[in-house]
Amino acid sequence: MKLAKYVKFRQEKFGGVLFETRSEKVFTLNPTAAAVIREIDAGTAEGDIPARLQAEFAAQDPAQLAREAADFTQQLRDQGLVEG
C-alpha cells in the first residue's frame, strides 16, 4: 500500500495534512492518523502498522489503536487516497 499518485502528506504540529492535488482537496489529520500515513509512506506493511503505532502511542489501548488504524486505512481506500 502506498499513497496515491496525486496525494501528498505533510507533517504539522497538530498532526498532518493530506493534499489530494488532482481534486485539490485537503484533509487534516490528527496525530494518530498522521502516524498511520507516515508508516504507509515508509513502506510499512499494513498488518504491521498497529504494532508500530503502539510503540509511538504507548498510553493508548492497543485494541482501540488497531481498530482506529484499520478504520482510517479503510477510509483512505474509500476516498482513493491510497493504492495497492
Added chain:
Amino acid sequence: MADAGHNAPPQQIQRLGAPLFVSWQLTRDCDLACIHCCTESAPGKVMAGELSRDEALNLADQIIDQGVPYAMLCGGEPMVVPHFLEVAERLGRAGVQLKIETNGQRFNADTAARLADLPVRSIQISLDADDPAIYARQRPGASLDKVHDACRAVRAAGLPLEVTFAPTRVNIAQLPAAIARARELGAFRFNTGALMRIGNAARNWRKLEPTDEQYTLFRSILEREAESGDAGMELCYLPFRMEDGLRQCLAEPPATLLVLPNGQVKALAALPYIVADIRLDSLADAWLNYRQAWRNPALLSAVEQAAGDNADHATANAWRALAVPRTECKKGALQ
C-alpha cells in the same frame, strides 16, 4: 465586520506551518494580448524588476525546503521565460507536484517530453472557442491549431490535460463546441466560470461582460453537461462568480501564496494587497505575513466589500502594501 483576531472562527491556515500551494506568475510577458487577460499581459509587457533566474531558483529551493506540496507556474506566459523549464525541473525533481498554465502557442512535443519525467498534476491550456476566427478575436495573434497540437502533445506524453474557458460576449456561444473538443482531446477537467472583472477584462468590461441571457444559457449548458454523466471529463464551474469565491475565502482563506513576477506576494488575486516581498522576506516569513494579513480587519473588510461589488476587482493589479506588523507577526504566528 468580524475582527478575526478575537471573535472569528479559527482559520485552518493559522495552524499550517507553510503554504499548501504556491501560485507563481513567472512573468507578465506574453506572446498574446488577450482582450480579457486578468494579469494585463501582452508581448513585451515584462514587469519592472521580475525575478532573475538565480532568484527564481532560490525561490524554488525555498518552496522545496518549506515542504510545499503543490505549485503552479503561470504568467503571463511561462514558456516565454528562459528559465521556465529549469524552475519546473528543480521543483519537480524534489517531489513538488506541478500545474502549468499555458496558452499553448509554444508548447510542443519536446516540452511535453521534458515535463513527462516530473510529477505533473496537470498542464492547463486555454481553449476558449472551437472556431479559429472567434478564438483569434478573443486572443489576438493566437492559433487554435497550435492549441490543439499542444493539447495532443500533452496527452501523447502521458501528461494530464485540463482546459480553461473564459466566457466573454465574443466567445460564450462556443461553449458546447469547446466542451466537445476538450473531450476529444482527452482533457480530464474543463474549468470555467463567470468572467473575472480584473485586468483587461475590467478595462473592456462593457464590451466583454456577457449579458444575463447569455449567462443563463451558459449555466444551463454546463448543468446539462454535468448531469449527462460523462465521467471522462469533469466540468468545474463552481463557485461560478468570483464574488462567491471571495465569500468562501472569508470563511476559509486558501493556504496559497500568490507570487508575482517581481517577487511580491499578494493576499488574493482579486485584491491589490501585497503582504510580502520575496526579495526581502523569506518564503517562511511571507507565509507568516500572509496568515497575519487574514487576521487584519482592513483585508477582511476589503474582501467583504469586493464580494459584494465586482467593480472593486478592477483595481486588483494596482498593488499596495498591506500594513502587516511583521515583528509582532513573527512572534505570535506559530501556535
